[in-house]
Amino acid sequence: xxxxxxxxxxxxxxxxxxxxxxxxxxxxxxxxxxxxxxxxxxxxxxxxxxxxxxxxxxxxxxxxxxxxxxxxxxxxxxxxxxxxxxxxxxxxxxxxxxxxxxxxxxxxxxxxxxxxxxxxxxxxxxxxxxxxxxxxxxxxxxxxxxxxxxxxxxxxxxxxxxxxxxxxxxx
Numbered sequence: 001x002x003x004x005x006x007x008x009x010x011x012x013x014x015x016x017x018x019x020x021x022x023x024x025x026x027x028x029x030x031x032x033x034x035x036x037x038x039x040x041x042x043x044x045x046x047x048x049x050x051x052x053x054x055x056x057x058x059x060x061x062x063x064x065x066x067x068x069x070x071x072x073x074x075x076x077x078x079x080x081x082x083x084x085x086x087x088x089x090x091x092x093x094x095x096x097x098x099x100x101x102x103x104x105x106x107x108x109x110x111x112x113x114x115x116x117x118x119x120x121x122x123x124x125x126x127x128x129x130x131x132x133x134x135x136x137x138x139x140x141x142x143x144x145x146x147x148x149x150x151x152x153x154x155x156x157x158x159x160x161x162x163x164x165x166x167x168x169x170x171x
Contacts, residue, residue, distance in 0.1 A: 008038075008069040011077065012108040012140060014123065014132045015064050016050075019101045022062035023047060025088055029102050030066065032084040038071035045135035053129060058099045065107065065135035074109045078119050081106070107132060111146040122147060127155045 013033070017025035026047065034041045045065040052058045070077055081104040088102045107123045114121040122145055126132045133156040136143075141153035148155070 008040075008071060009110050010042075011068050011070055011106060011110070012136060012143070013066045013068060013081070014103075014105045014107050014126070014135075015066060016061045016103045016131065017101060018052070018059045018061040019099050025102050026062055026064060028088055029084055029104060032087060033066065033068060033081070033104075036070070036072070036080055039077075040069050041066055042069055043067040043139045045138035048131065048134055050131040050134075053131065061131060063131040063135060065132065065139060067139050074106065074112065074114055074121055075116075075119060077109070078106060105132075107136065108143065108146075111144075113146050128159055130156065130159060133159065 015026050015029055017023075017029075019025070030041055030044065033039060043066070047062055047064045050061045050063045052061065072080060085100075085102045085104055105123050105126075106119075106121055107126050109121050112121055123132070126136075127145060127148060127150075133152055136152045137156055141151065143152050144150065145152070145155060150158075
């Protein structure tokens, strides 16, 4: 009997930090993701300095987005991303939307739509977040949100406002 090889799935991940060496935290997170079995980072967006959203009484973030290929199913991938956050010292957040050493979220997993108690894909607030959409536009502006039916680029145009400042770190 032949062993069937799982096919690689394309996934987009949001990455961010606003505690300590934020940029270095993101780079370490990317290294850990790339070291996961049957997983490869394919593309990395620009890094942006972004104003906090919702909970404003905190330092600005460094945010980016990644395109990866993986054999992990969505739940297993999320489990591994949470483990990476913990390796860098990020445990349960004491304040919702508050400070974090590293935050990794699955934005898109292929064109899947998943809603469970532990996982929602596409990410439920991504269409209202410049800090997710702007870097995502660097690497996948034409990807279509499977629920909203709009491209990432059009979602970004619809949400841009002065409240959500994003500054390209390396321009």
